[in-house]
Amino acid sequence: MFSKINSFGLDGIKGYGVTVETDIGGGLPSISVVGLPDEAVREAVERVKSAVRNSGFRMSPRKVTVNLSPADTRKTGAMYDLPIALGLLYASEQFTCDDIGDFGILGELSLDGKIKSVRGILPIIISALDLHCKKVIIPKANALEASYIEGVDVYAFDTLREVVEFLSGDRNVSPYPKFDINDFREENKYVEDFSLVKGQFAAKRALEIAAAGAHNIIMIGSPGGGKTMLARCLPTILPDMTFEEALETTKIHSVAGILDERKGIIINRPFRAPHHTGSKIALTGGGVNAKPGEISLAHNGVLFLDELPEYSRDTLEILRQPLEDKTVTISRAQRTVEYPANFMLVASMNPCPCGNYGSKTHECICTPAQIARYMSKLSGPLMDRIDLHIEVDNVTYGDLSSKECGESSAEIKRRVNAARQIQLKRFAGKGIYSNSQMNNRMVAEYCKLDDESERILKMSFERLGMSARAYNRILKVARTIADLENNAEISGANIVEAIGYRSLDRRER
Amino acid sequence: MNDNKLYYWLSMGGISDKRLNTLLNIYSPAELWDELPTSAKIKEFIGEKSYDALMRFRYESYLDGDIASLDSQGIKIITRASDDFPQLLRQKEVCPPVLLYCKGDIKLLSTPCVAIVGTRACSQYGREAAERFAGELAASGVTVVSGLATGIDGYAHSQCLKSGGKTIAVLGGGLNCITPVSNLRLSEEIEYSGLLLTQYPPSMPPTRYTFPERNRIISGLCMATIVVEAGEKSGALITADFALEQNREVFAVPGNITSSRSVGTNRLIWEGAKPACRTEDILAELRLNIPKKEKSSALALDIFEEKIYNLLQDGDKTLEELIELSGMRASQVGVTVTTMELKGIVLRKANVYCVR
Numbered sequence: 001m002f003s004k005i006n007s008f009g010l011d012g013i014k015g016y017g018v019t020v021e022t023d024i025g026g027g028l029p030s031i032s033v034v035g036l037p038d039e040a041v042r043e044a045v046e047r048v049k050s051a052v053r054n055s056g057f058r059m060s061p062r063k064v065t066v067n068l069s070p071a072d073t074r075k076t077g078a079m080y081d082l083p084i085a086l087g088l089l090y091a092s093e094q095f096t097c098d099d100i101g102d103f104g105i106l107g108e109l110s111l112d113g114k115i116k117s118v119r120g121i122l123p124i125i126i127s128a129l130d131l132h133c134k135k136v137i138i139p140k141a142n143a144l145e146a147s148y149i150e151g152v153d154v155y156a157f158d159t160l161r162e163v164v165e166f167l168s169g170d171r172n173v174s175p176y177p178k179f180d181i182n183d184f185r186e187e188n189k190y191v192e193d194f195s196l197v198k199g200q201f202a203a204k205r206a207l208e209i210a211a212a213g214a215h216n217i218i219m220i221g222s223p224g225g226g227k228t229m230l231a232r233c234l235p236t237i238l239p240d241m242t243f244e245e246a247l248e249t250t251k252i253h254s255v256a257g258i259l260d261e262r263k264g265i266i267i268n269r270p271f272r273a274p275h276h277t278g279s280k281i282a283l284t285g286g287g288v289n290a291k292p293g294e295i296s297l298a299h300n301g302v303l304f305l306d307e308l309p310e311y312s313r314d315t316l317e318i319l320r321q322p323l324e325d326k327t328v329t330i331s332r333a334q335r336t337v338e339y340p341a342n343f344m345l346v347a348s349m350n351p352c353p354c355g356n357y358g359s360k361t362h363e364c365i366c367t368p369a370q371i372a373r374y375m376s377k378l379s380g381p382l383m384d385r386i387d388l389h390i391e392v393d394n395v396t397y398g399d400l401s402s403k404e405c406g407e408s409s410a411e412i413k414r415r416v417n418a419a420r421q422i423q424l425k426r427f428a429g430k431g432i433y434s435n436s437q438m439n440n441r442m443v444a445e446y447c448k449l450d451d452e453s454e455r456i457l458k459m460s461f462e463r464l465g466m467s468a469r470a471y472n473r474i475l476k477v478a479r480t481i482a483d484l485e486n487n488a489e490i491s492g493a494n495i496v497e498a499i500g501y502r503s504l505d506r507r508e509r
Numbered sequence: 510m511n512d513n514k515l516y517y518w519l520s521m522g523g524i525s526d527k528r529l530n531t532l533l534n535i536y537s538p539a540e541l542w543d544e545l546p547t548s549a550k551i552k553e554f555i556g557e558k559s560y561d562a563l564m565r566f567r568y569e570s571y572l573d574g575d576i577a578s579l580d581s582q583g584i585k586i587i588t589r590a591s592d593d594f595p596q597l598l599r600q601k602e603v604c605p606p607v608l609l610y611c612k613g614d615i616k617l618l619s620t621p622c623v624a625i626v627g628t629r630a631c632s633q634y635g636r637e638a639a640e641r642f643a644g645e646l647a648a649s650g651v652t653v654v655s656g657l658a659t660g661i662d663g664y665a666h667s668q669c670l671k672s673g674g675k676t677i678a679v680l681g682g683g684l685n686c687i688t689p690v691s692n693l694r695l696s697e698e699i700e701y702s703g704l705l706l707t708q709y710p711p712s713m714p715p716t717r718y719t720f721p722e723r724n725r726i727i728s729g730l731c732m733a734t735i736v737v738e739a740g741e742k743s744g745a746l747i748t749a750d751f752a753l754e755q756n757r758e759v760f761a762v763p764g765n766i767t768s769s770r771s772v773g774t775n776r777l778i779w780e781g782a783k784p785a786c787r788t789e790d791i792l793a794e795l796r797l798n799i800p801k802k803e804k805s806s807a808l809a810l811d812i813f814e815e816k817i818y819n820l821l822q823d824g825d826k827t828l829e830e831l832i833e834l835s836g837m838r839a840s841q842v843g844v845t846v847t848t849m850e851l852k853g854i855v856l857r858k859a860n861v862y863c864v865r
Contacts, residue, residue, distance in 0.1 A: 202843065205839035351859060351860075358858075363767070366632075366633070367631060367660070368636045368664070391827070391859070393829040481840075497847065500847035
């Protein structure tokens with residue numbers, strides 16, 4: 001009258017094994033769940049009772065104890081419904097199965113016995129591999145998400161009855177087919193395209209560099225100049241994700257429970273644009289269950305902050321550490337989790353409070369002191385972490401009506417992809433994917449300069465009064481420009497172009 | 510007893526400069542010292558209060574002690590008896606004070622001076638104009654005089670210092686009561702490499718009446734006054750009025766007719782002030798030497814740079830406009846303008862490039 005079912009729990013984006021033990025003994029009919037269940041797990045009892053009855057089985061009229069082991073970690077969510085139900089049926093000998101210990105089982109039950117999708121399947125499947133669990137039973141809605149991982153047989157079901165029939169050998173089910181990530185790559189599913197942006201050649205060039213090396217970029221320009229439009233086009237030229245990158249990102253989206261069931265994997269780099277009224281927690285992640293925030297959802301993709309100075313200073317300063325470490329650690333009373341947050345920051349701002357500073361058509365009504373105050377909202381340490389600064393001009397009517405449009409996104413993307421391939425090859429086995437992620441030692445190794453370039457760089461520091469902090473940024477950007485040209489060495493012209501993208505360093509604050 | 514001490518004594522009576530000047534037209538300082546206790550006529554003219562004050566301080570030893578204590582604070586006093594007292598300021602129309610308190614390099618008082626004044630709430634245009642004139646005047650060896658206020662005054666001072674020039678700040682209060690506090694650091698720089706000047710005793714805070722009074726000294730020190738930006742009732746217009754009374758040149762920087770901050774300067778031009786457009790013109794008008802500018806042919810330019818240079822000669826351009834007009838690739842234009850910036854041929858301001 002005892003059963004053991006293997007299941008899983010989630011800690012951040014890592015899964016761990018949980019054993020659901022069920023014992024049926026003498027006493028008044030009742031079910032109690034122990035092993036630090038949260039409210040959702042405790043309520044599983046009610047769902048399980050109905051689901052069991054409505055699937056044509058019966059509840060045992062005796063005292064049932066369910067233990068979720070390890071007993072000292074907190075279990076959350078509704079994914080233990082299915083293992084508890086199976087444990088109950090197995091312990092009450094309503095079906096038999098010799099190899100039930102080989103399966104890892106998860107799923108939420110509805111009252112009529114249907115199995116519903118749960119959060120975090122992908123990281124759990126990956127951890128199942130580590131736990132030497134070769135077969136898993138999961139909800140059908142999550143099947144696609146689990147189908148990218150080789151080495152685990154995935155059995156997906158719609159109802160409790162099907163699972164019982166399968167386990168007792170009355171139903172023959174083959175494992176869910178495996179998919180390749182490339183089956184889901186789509187060509188040009190975007191509405192935007194760079195060929196629709198008239199003019200703005202300088203800005204497009206800068207965005208191409210930013211996309212190729214995953215550099216942080218800030219666009220400064222008057223309202224209506226097209227900053228947001230340019231940013232919205234950025235996803236169309238971002239390089240294709242590698243399988244590893246896609247898995248990392250999908251894990252986070254899976255944990256957050258926002259994964260698209262029809263695809264099951266994040267194959268296009270995420271583009272997250274949180275509004276400036278959002279809270280710090282929304283950005284970094286947190287809450288009772290320490291869910292991932294916007295910066296983690298943008299992992300391996302783009303975090304777009306429109307009107308940067310409108311964000312509260314607290315919110316912006318909180319970005320500093322993730323920008324440096326590429327991860328964010330969230331500590332809450334009950335748990336501490338670490339989420340990866342390797343995003344590319346794309347920001348836009350006006351040049352002054354009224355927005356017309358530097359405009360040729362509108363008068364700026366701001367005093368220099370107001371402009372200084374506006375700029376000072378962005379702290380030096382934050383701005384130091386931004387590699388490229390570009391000024392976006394207002395587009396004139398002539399631009400809009402006439403004008404060749406320039407290249408399409410597909411053409412730019414081809415170059416970006418080529419440059420990213422060079423970087424992937426360079427950093428193979430080093431745990432990073434792009435030039436922007438280089439640490440100081442790598443910069444010294446991969447960004448060697450000849451004497452001429454060294455001289456130009458030195459001169460620029462003297463002439464333009466740039467800060468020493470800009471030094472590594474310039475080298476990294478120059479490396480990316482050289483990669484775009486498929487040059488092994490960084491040339492003087494690459495350095496000069498990179499220096500040109502440091503306009504804010506030169507402005508007096 | 511020397512005249513320096515006598516003038517210092519006279520400054521302590523709190524007599525207005527106008528009244529004091531009238532008095533000094535009749536009596537010499539020494540005569541005043543001697544006759545004050547007995548002359549009822551003088552007492553009546555200067556009033557009871559001033560009379561009492563002057564009588565109270567009428568001890569040579571006291572004056573000696575006072576002057577020594579100023580000296581220990583690094584404050585120099587220049588009285589009318591001194592050769593250092595600026596010639597231009599001695600003019601009758603200026604109604605000069607009897608002495609000036611100084612900190613810094615008093616030799617600047619004998620150099621050619623031009624005042625740059627304007628509103629405190631200036632626009633970016635005003636700032637650029639002030640900095641342009643201050644920088645270029647400083648480069649031609651002209652001393653820039655202003656009032657250490659925020660806005661135009663402050664930008665004129667600091668740009669002048671940045672360009673390695675000399676600048677004089679005329680204060681509306683005592684040397685120990687620098688206002689506004691935000692310009693305290695600037696005042697220290699000016700003290701170090703320029704001159705701080707005031708007619709008010711060190712511990713006297715400025716009042717709303719001292720600023721207009723001080724403005725006559727700004728214009729009085731200078732051959733010309735450039736008004737950069739002034740609204741309808743800006744204090745800078747008072748300075749311009751003083752300059753006219755004192756027969757000095759007045760230049761006004763023209764502004765957009767729609768800009769509220771250029772109403773005053775545009776009116777000055779309408780009333781006959783010369784529009785200030787180029788530093789060369791101002792220097793020529795004042796018969797000062799014009800420094801030679803290097804010719805563009807002396808610059809070594811490659812074909813890309815040449816093209817950009819020619820485009821910029823027609824006027825300031827943004828990067829986007831340069832790309833469009835030159836027909837060059839975006840990356841090439843970026844490389845070219847930054848190279849030219851490094852060579853010091855072009856200047857970048859916000860998002861526009863211009864020829865230096």
